[in-house]
Amino acid sequence: MTWVGAVARLRARREPGVLVTVATVRGHAPRDAGAKLVVGRSETWGSIGGGNVEAVVVDRAREMIAASKPEPELIDFALNDKVTNQHGVQCCGGTVSVLLEPLPVVRAVAIFGVGHVGLELARILARHDLDLHLIDSRAELLAPERLGVLADAVAQVHTHHTPLLPEEVLATLPPGTHVLIMTHDHAEDAALCDAALRTSHLGSIGLIGSSAKWARFRKLLSTEGGHDEAVIDRIKTPIGLADITGKEPATIAVSVAADLLRAFESEGD
Numbered sequence: 001m002t003w004v005g006a007v008a009r010l011r012a013r014r015e016p017g018v019l020v021t022v023a024t025v026r027g028h029a030p031r032d033a034g035a036k037l038v039v040g041r042s043e044t045w046g047s048i049g050g051g052n053v054e055a056v057v058v059d060r061a062r063e064m065i066a067a068s069k070p071e072p073e074l075i076d077f078a079l080n081d082k083v084t085n086q087h088g089v090q091c092c093g094g095t096v097s098v099l100l101e102p103l104p105v106v107r108a109v110a111i112f113g114v115g116h117v118g119l120e121l122a123r124i125l126a127r128h129d130l131d132l133h134l135i136d137s138r139a140e141l142l143a144p145e146r147l148g149v150l151a152d153a154v155a156q157v158h159t160h161h162t163p164l165l166p167e168e169v170l171a172t173l174p175p176g177t178h179v180l181i182m183t184h185d186h187a188e189d190a191a192l193c194d195a196a197l198r199t200s201h202l203g204s205i206g207l208i209g210s211s212a213k214w215a216r217f218r219k220l221l222s223t224e225g226g227h228d229e230a231v232i233d234r235i236k237t238p239i240g241l242a243d244i245t246g247k248e249p250a251t252i253a254v255s256v257a258a259d260l261l262r263a264f265e266s267e268g269d
Contacts, residue, residue, distance in 0.1 A: 001045050001046075001130055002006075002046075002172050003019070003036040003045060003046050004039070004062070004216065005045075006038035006040075006045035006046065007019060007038060010038070010040055010103060010105065011105075011156075013164070013172050014106075015040055015041060015064050015104050015105065016040075016041070016068070016102070016103060016104055016105050017038055017039055017040045017061075017065065017102075017103040017182070018038070018039045018043075018061035018062075018064055018100050018101065018102055019036065019037075019038055019063060019100075019101045019103055020036060020038070020039060020048055020057050020061060020099070020100050020253055021034065021036050021039040021048075021099045021101070021102075022035040022036075022048050022049075022096060022097075022098055022099070023074065023097040023098060023099040024096070024097040025094060025095075025096055025097075026094050026095045026096075027094025027186060028094040029049065029094040029095075029153075030048070030049025030050060030051065030053070031047070031048050031049040031098045032245060034082070034102060034229045035047070035049065036048070037045050037054065037057065037058075038103075039061035039062065039065070040056055040065075041062065041065055043178040044058060046232040049099065049128065052077075053077050053096060053098065056075070056077075056100055057075065057100065060073070060075065060100065061100055061227050063082060063127055064100065064102055065102075068104070069102060070102055070104060071102070071242065072100060072102065072253065073099070073100045073211070074097055074098070074099050074100075074103045074117065075097070075098050075236050076095065076096070076097050076098075077095065077096045077097075077098065077187075078095050080145060084188060093256075096190070106129055106130050106156075107130045107131070107176070107264060108130060108132075108133065108173065108174045108176070108177040108178070108181050108203075109125055109130055109131070109132055109133070109171075109178045109179075109180065110129040110133040110135060110169070110178070110180065111125075111133070111134055111135065111137075111177065111180050111182065111194055112135045112137060112166055112169075112172050112178050112180065112181045112182065112183055112188075112189075113181065113183035113184060113188075113189075114134050114135075114136045114141045114142060114147075115136075115182070115183075115184055116143065116249040117182055117200055117249045117253055117256075118134070118136075118182050119141075119146070119149075119249075120249045120250045120252070120253035121149075121180070121182075121252075121253040121256055121257060122134055122147075122150060123149055123150065123253070124156075124157045124254065124257040125155060125252055125257060125260075126150045126153035126154065126157060127153070127154055127155070128154060128155055128195055128254060128261075129154055130155050130156075131155065131156050131158065131174060131176075132153070132155040132156065132157045132158065132160050133158045133159075133160060133168050133173060133177070134147070134157065134158070134160065135159075135162055135166050135167070136160075136161065136162070136183070136187075137161075137162050137164070137166055137183070137188065138184070138257060139163070141162050142159045142160075142161050143221075147159070151190075161189040164192075165194050166183070166188060166191075166192060167191050167194075167195035167196075170196055170199045170202065170231065171199060172231075173201075173202065175201045176201070176203045177201075178202075178203040178204045178205075178206075178263070179192075179196055179202055179203070179204070179205045180206045180208070180239065180256065181196070181205070181206065181207045181208065182207075186209075186213065189207065189209070189217070189250065190220055190221075193205070193207060193217055193221060193225075194220075194221060194225045194236055196235070197221065197225070197227050197231055197232070197234060197235070201207075202258075204236060204263060205234055205236065206234070206235070206236045206237065206239035206256070206260075207235050207237040207238075207239065208238065208252075209237060209238065210238075211238075214237045214238075218232055219257050226240075237253075239256050239259060240255030240256040240258075240259050241254060241255045241258055241259050244258075
């Protein structure tokens with residue numbers, strides 16, 4: 001498997017890894033500059049030449065994975081018999097610099113309701129490296145021609161047409177997915193809020209709407225849903241930045257996206 005395929009496999013599995021590249025070579029070395037190795041928690045793909053260099057790099061890469069270390073590292077090796085190595089002697093005669101670049105698990109966002117605001121929000125979030133799930137009970141809103149504005153997305157976009165029970169998608173979302181509820185139907189929104197609170201692996205839950213809508217939902221979630229107040233407080237509403245008050249779909253989308261990106265930054269602290 002190529003290193004590109006290995007990186008794609010880790011992303012699809014939602015597993016962290018480290019991309020290792022021979023950055024520079026002086027003199028003789030087992031591999032030339034540009035050779036790559038991908039390290040996962042339990043597997044590796046490719047090679048930077050084997051021996052002590054590769055063994056040390058694999059050990060360090062797995063330490064970085066365990067520590068969720070986001071910064072890249074550059075490690076220098078002297079390949080001669082005068083150097084004490086952890087994993088045996090390599091006496092090719094040259095020196096090698098190896099770059100270790102973490103491959104974190106990308107964040108995931110699910111937008112329930114791809115109406116005017118949902119589509120504008122998708123356009124913004126699609127410019128970021130994340131898994132973007134778009135869910136709607138109306139097939140026409142997920143039509144390829146309508147979503148053509150996302151054709152150059154950086155994100156990996158997944159669409160889910162759910163004509164009957166959109167809340168069933170919640171169980172299939174990746175762990176830690178941030179959920180934004182903004183469908184065309186308040187009954188659908190309420191069902192999604194109830195189901196999201198019962199789905200333990202999700203990240204944040206946001207609901208679009210007025211204070212009057214939330215007051216009704218909060219009562220329903222407590223009386224009919226049986227959720228206690230602390231659980232209900234997992235839902236953030238209104239969503240977006242409080243000091244951006246415009247009601248145009250694009251303005252709301254910018255506000256919600258900015259608030260979400262700020263939450264992403266907080267997660268990294």
